[in-house]
Amino acid sequence: MSNQGPKTLFDKIWSEHLVGQREDGTNLLYIDRHLVHEVTSPQAFEGLKLSNRPVHRPEATIAVADHNVPTINRQNIEDPQSKIQVETLAKNTKEHGIQYFDLMDQRQGIVHIIGPEQGITQPGMTIVCGDSHTSTHGAFGALAFGIGTSEVEHVLATQTIVQNPAKNMRISVNGELPFGVNSKDLILYIIGKIGTAGGTGHVIEYAGSSIMGLSMEGRMTICNMSIEAGARAGLISPDQTTFNYIKGRPYAPGTEHWDQAVEYWSSLPSDNDANYDHEIVIDSSEIDPMVTWGTSPEDVVSVKGTVPNPSSAKTENKKKSIERSLEYMGLKPGTKITDIKLDKIFIGSCTNGRIEDLRKVASIVKDKKIASHVQAMIVPGSGLVKKQAEEEGIDKILKDAGFEWREAGCSMCLGMNPDQLKPGERCASTSNRNFEGRQGRGGRTHLMSPELAAASAITGNISDIRDFT
Amino acid sequence: MDKFHSLKGIAAPLPIVNIDTDMIIPKQFLKTIKRTGLGVSLFYEMRYDNDGNLIKDFVLNTSPFDKSKILVAGDNFGCGSSREHAPWSLKDFGIRSVISTSFADIFYNNCFQNGILPIVVSPENLDQLMTAAKNQIEFTIDLPEQIIKAGNHSINFEIEEFRKERLLQGLDDIGITLGYQDKINAYEEDKKNKKPWLFKDN
Numbered sequence: 297m298s299n300q301g302p303k304t305l306f307d308k309i310w311s312e313h314l315v316g317q318r319e320d321g322t323n324l325l326y327i328d329r330h331l332v333h334e335v336t337s338p339q340a341f342e343g344l345k346l347s348n349r350p351v352h353r354p355e356a357t358i359a360v361a362d363h364n365v366p367t368i369n370r371q372n373i374e375d376p377q378s379k380i381q382v383e384t385l386a387k388n389t390k391e392h393g394i395q396y397f398d399l400m401d402q403r404q405g406i407v408h409i410i411g412p413e414q415g416i417t418q419p420g421m422t423i424v425c426g427d428s429h430t431s432t433h434g435a436f437g438a439l440a441f442g443i444g445t446s447e448v449e450h451v452l453a454t455q456t457i458v459q460n461p462a463k464n465m466r467i468s469v470n471g472e473l474p475f476g477v478n479s480k481d482l483i484l485y486i487i488g489k490i491g492t493a494g495g496t497g498h499v500i501e502y503a504g505s506s507i508m509g510l511s512m513e514g515r516m517t518i519c520n521m522s523i524e525a526g527a528r529a530g531l532i533s534p535d536q537t538t539f540n541y542i543k544g545r546p547y548a549p550g551t552e553h554w555d556q557a558v559e560y561w562s563s564l565p566s567d568n569d570a571n572y573d574h575e576i577v578i579d580s581s582e583i584d585p586m587v588t589w590g591t592s593p594e595d596v597v598s599v600k601g602t603v604p605n606p607s608s609a610k611t612e613n614k615k616k617s618i619e620r621s622l623e624y625m626g627l628k629p630g631t632k633i634t635d636i637k638l639d640k641i642f643i644g645s646c647t648n649g650r651i652e653d654l655r656k657v658a659s660i661v662k663d664k665k666i667a668s669h670v671q672a673m674i675v676p677g678s679g680l681v682k683k684q685a686e687e688e689g690i691d692k693i694l695k696d697a698g699f700e701w702r703e704a705g706c707s708m709c710l711g712m713n714p715d716q717l718k719p720g721e722r723c724a725s726t727s728n729r730n731f732e733g734r735q736g737r738g739g740r741t742h743l744m745s746p747e748l749a750a751a752s753a754i755t756g757n758i759s760d761i762r763d764f765t
Numbered sequence: 766m767d768k769f770h771s772l773k774g775i776a777a778p779l780p781i782v783n784i785d786t787d788m789i790i791p792k793q794f795l796k797t798i799k800r801t802g803l804g805v806s807l808f809y810e811m812r813y814d815n816d817g818n819l820i821k822d823f824v825l826n827t828s829p830f831d832k833s834k835i836l837v838a839g840d841n842f843g844c845g846s847s848r849e850h851a852p853w854s855l856k857d858f859g860i861r862s863v864i865s866t867s868f869a870d871i872f873y874n875n876c877f878q879n880g881i882l883p884i885v886v887s888p889e890n891l892d893q894l895m896t897a898a899k900n901q902i903e904f905t906i907d908l909p910e911q912i913i914k915a916g917n918h919s920i921n922f923e924i925e926e927f928r929k930e931r932l933l934q935g936l937d938d939i940g941i942t943l944g945y946q947d948k949i950n951a952y953e954e955d956k957k958n959k960k961p962w963l964f965k966d967n
């Protein structure tokens with residue numbers, strides 16, 4: 297990568313963080329912030345201990361437990377293994393002088409919700425976490441990606457990571473979003489278009505007027521699911537919306553450095569004539585509210601559509617994979633998506649567990665009741681999101697409609713905690729993965745936006761928000 | 766880290782595309798604080814029924830594939846979460862190499878951290894190797910020569926030089942990077958002046 301010539305946002309962050317080259321030809325990239333959770337860190341801390349290595353810069357790391365935590369009765373984690381994992385994180389962070397938000401701290405929540413919420417996430421940073429949805433933080437114009445546990449250990453020990461540059465891909469979405477279509481539909485549509493391996497080896501920069509018109513919450517939803525498109529990271533150029541969001545948050549630059557920081561951040565957006573390895577342009581008027589029908593996030597159709605027929609698949613492999621998905625999902629080809637009857641509704645996760653999501657759901661279910669055959673659960677992304685919602689009376693609206701109102705955590709996004717689907721149960725979920733067994737063994741997941749999930753909770757079937765009054 | 770030089774043995778065919786990390790090792794097994802012991806839970810939901818009994822016709826439950834060191838799988842293997850538990854469970858089962866047409870980035874990287882060799886081949890070659898695996902033909906994987914041999918197939922594969930070296934020598938990555946400590950410190954000093962807000966340490 298040359299230092300001259302036009303650069304992308306990715307190129308700029310990359311060259312700013314290059315510490316140097318190792319003798320084996322690999323690059324050492326400096327990591328500004330490291331987020332740690334209980335599931336992917338114990339073996340990393342154990343590794344440090346075994347080789348007697350200290351943490352290089354403990355202040356650059358922030359830890360929180362989110363995956364394992366119960367969303368009710370959290371004083372006592374009943375599952376002994378979950379309990380050990382959470383306690384191990386508390387112990388490890390204490391030992392190394394790392395900031396840890398414990399379960400009783402209001403700041404506790406899903407790691408990708410609290411980073412932005414606390415102002416830890418800032419433009420131009422490199423951010424890593426032992427979690428693939430670290431891509432969320434790219435919404436701020438930070439280069440943020442998930443790493444494995446061995447790399448967590450590497451970052452703890454050296455504050456750097458061994459990386460080779462990714463390729464640049466730009467996806468531009470232009471035009472005003474049609475009524476009923478939001479950021480979740482947009483990203484599901486993109487994944488449907490490029491496939492779950494479409495972004496492999498790339499960092500995807502999202503651009504265009506539809507993207508830049510989104511709130512920070514909407515941008516986070518987009519970047520969050522970059523990993524479902526196979527990309528290493530997602531990025532959006534920082535702008536005034538970004539700066540306004542960050543200003544005044546606890547870990548944001550203080551007044552003494554604010555102007556200097558904004559000046560630097562303003563230099564980050566990709567140069568006009570920068571070169572991309574791959575470009576995709578989408579007209580937002582072609583996008584409908586989207587729903588997944590299968591067991592991969594690329595198995596997506598318009599809510600107005602039908603379950604696909606395996607015989608229409610282009611290749612034998614694809615045909616087999618559709619058949620397998622349909623069997624798992626208990627669906628027949630040709631079924632109208634809006635005829636699919638639901639058992640559960642899950643609203644939350646690092647994709648859609650922010651205050652804006654909760655507000656939208658509340659506005660849809662206000663003065664209504666959920667269908668008698670569904671169980672609906674709403675899990676705020678952090679203790680502070682929960683508090684904010686309660687101050688706005690959102691919890692009351694949701695509870696009156698029949699939703700269960702929970703404590704913050706990953707909850708049924710992955711069913712590592714007590715919130716799980718039972719075999720055969722069908723769930724409308726605002727999370728990011730519909731893999732087999734993801735939400736509980738045999739559980740059937742339909743990914744969609746919070747708006748669609750809210751409307752579906754009321755009718756008991758997958759529903760189009762545009763038909764919903 | 767364990768070294769990897771060459772490998773000989775039967776390969777298990779798993780002709781499914783998009784095998785994700787939830788399939789490789791479901792979330793209930795991520796509660797461990799150790800790296801070992803995950804092999805029995807590898808592919809748990811395909812391998813065991815609701816009562817925890819072995820599903821007889823799943824390939825890794827049948828002889829001789831239950832002793833496979835090599836896995837031949839469909840496109841986009843290892844997509845999904847960053848969990849290193851996926852390569853840990855493969856390795857604990859005994860798998861030291863996975864062959865597919867493509868791998869998800871994080872999974873690919875994680876393999877090398879654990880002495881597992883992921884190999885990318887073309888769709889045509891994958892078809893051939895899948896058939897060879899089903900027919901229980903012995904595979905030989907030679908990392909120095911970058912060749913897979915199975916019956917009369919001989920397939921060359923690509924691998925980045927530094928990854929190859931690390932596998933061959935079983936190098937400790939952190940140890941190598943710590944050799945550059947001075948550079949890291951100098952970088953930090955420089956940035957402290959230029960971007961002080963990043964060092965407003967909490």
Ligand code: SF4
Nearest residue numbers: 429645646706709710
């Ligand atoms: S909410 Fe889901 S996707 Fe997000 S960090 Fe938690 S488990 Fe992962």
